[in-house]
Amino acid sequence: MTSTHGTAPAVEFTAAGKTYGAVRALDGLNVRIHPGETVALLGPNGAGKSTTLDLLLGLRNPDPGGRVRLFGTTPRQAVTDGRVGAMLQSGGLMEGVRVRELVALACDLHPRGYPVDQVLEAAGLTGIAERTVGKLSGGQEQRVRFALATAGASDLLVLDEPTTGMDVTARRSFWSAIRSQAARGRAVLFATHYLEEADEVADRVLVLHRGRLLADGSAAEIKALAGVRRVSFTLEAVPDGIREAQLRALPGVSEVELAGAAVRMRSSDADATVHALYALGLYPRGLEVTGLGLEQAFVALTSRAEQGGEQTGERSGGQAGEWTGSAPSSAPHGTTTPTTDNAHHKAATK
Numbered sequence: 202m203t204s205t206h207g208t209a210p211a212v213e214f215t216a217a218g219k220t221y222g223a224v225r226a227l228d229g230l231n232v233r234i235h236p237g238e239t240v241a242l243l244g245p246n247g248a249g250k251s252t253t254l255d256l257l258l259g260l261r262n263p264d265p266g267g268r269v270r271l272f273g274t275t276p277r278q279a280v281t282d283g284r285v286g287a288m289l290q291s292g293g294l295m296e297g298v299r300v301r302e303l304v305a306l307a308c309d310l311h312p313r314g315y316p317v318d319q320v321l322e323a324a325g326l327t328g329i330a331e332r333t334v335g336k337l338s339g340g341q342e343q344r345v346r347f348a349l350a351t352a353g354a355s356d357l358l359v360l361d362e363p364t365t366g367m368d369v370t371a372r373r374s375f376w377s378a379i380r381s382q383a384a385r386g387r388a389v390l391f392a393t394h395y396l397e398e399a400d401e402v403a404d405r406v407l408v409l410h411r412g413r414l415l416a417d418g419s420a421a422e423i424k425a426l427a428g429v430r431r432v433s434f435t436l437e438a439v440p441d442g443i444r445e446a447q448l449r450a451l452p453g454v455s456e457v458e459l460a461g462a463a464v465r466m467r468s469s470d471a472d473a474t475v476h477a478l479y480a481l482g483l484y485p486r487g488l489e490v491t492g493l494g495l496e497q498a499f500v501a502l503t504s505r506a507e508q509g510g511e512q513t514g515e516r517s518g519g520q521a522g523e524w525t526g527s528a529p530s531s532a533p534h535g536t537t538t539p540t541t542d543n544a545h546h547k548a549a550t551k
């Protein structure tokens with residue numbers, strides 16, 4: 202996958218901050234996204250996702266000292282040049298017109314617009330092209346928004362909670378359409394609360410927390426970074442006096458669930474937990490140590506940050522999977538990491 206537009210990153214945030222009154226919504230974000238990458242933006246409510254997308258689209262300006270560039274130019278210029286397609290949560294659709302008319306208008310207005318039938322087909326709207334927009338279901342409206350975002354040959358797609366309201370089938374075809382966009386070399390950035398979508402679709406996951414980048418890596422790297430594992434087993438005989446509190450006190454254990462003889466625990470140091478189990482005189486049967494899903498890793502990372510163990514997720518400019526300590530890296534992400542190659546590989550094999 203190569204960019205036909207030189208070597209400038211699709212997206213480049215440099216020390217980008219945004220303050221609303223007393224609220225520091227975005228706190229010195231350094232991030233680069235390259236053509237062909239599909240990137241998920243995750244974060245709890247209020248983490249700064251919408252602010253990030255607003256800055257990216259030129260709807261707001263970063264505070265002085267910060268900078269946002271798309272393809273080496275300003276967001277506004279990139280939008281004017283038709284290089285950005287966006288699907289936002291806010292903003293109503295024109296209700297009185299037919300689906301085809303609305304999509305045709307977007308195709309006409311785009312500097313590199315596609316034929317309307319092609320766009321309708323790709324968005325799964327051919328069968329409802331003659332319906333009035335105001336009479337569509339929520340999921341159908343989302344598909345219209347997607348069609349508007351892909352009405353022309355944009356180089357970057359920005360999607361805010363794109364599948365909200367879509368049923369399972371619509372979601373599946375939506376993501377398959379997005380994959381084919383990425384396979385054509387487009388950069389895709391989407392904010393979502395559906396972590397399984399981020400896990401399945403994204404080459405790279407950015408986790409925002411209180412306006413700072415908490416983690417930046419593949420879903421596998423984020424899961425590993427959370428460092429928490431599930432330890433499950435059954436106890437053949439529970440020795441007298443062994444109670445949940447004792448299991449909870451084992452090294453690394455943060456959570457214990459007991460259901461009869463079945464025990465499930467979460468541990469940040471599974472080896473130490475298991476050794477200590479034996480030391481307690483317990484003999485676990487069917488012992489399993491498994492990794493967490495992205496959702497659980499996300500919860501572990503963000504709650505750890507809430508409790509004050511926050512670290513920034515900006516890579517140190519060295520190898521993928523390296524994470525800086527508490528001091529933010531001065532080098533923007535992506536200068537030397539292999540993320541782009543990885544993204545290209547994935548895009549090519551999807």
Ligand SMILES: Nc1ncnc2c1ncn2[C@@H]1O[C@H](COP(=O)(O)OP(=O)(O)OP(=O)(O)O)[C@@H](O)[C@H]1O
Pocket residue numbers: 221222224225226244245246247248249250251252253
């Ligand atoms: N126009 C505004 N004026 C004042 N504060 C704002 C404004 N927009 C956002 N904020 C605040 O900035 C912070 C980040 O908000 P933002 O909407 O970017 O978060 P988010 O990650 O998109 O949240 P959500 O998942 O709830 O949509 C929040 O504390 C929010 O209350």
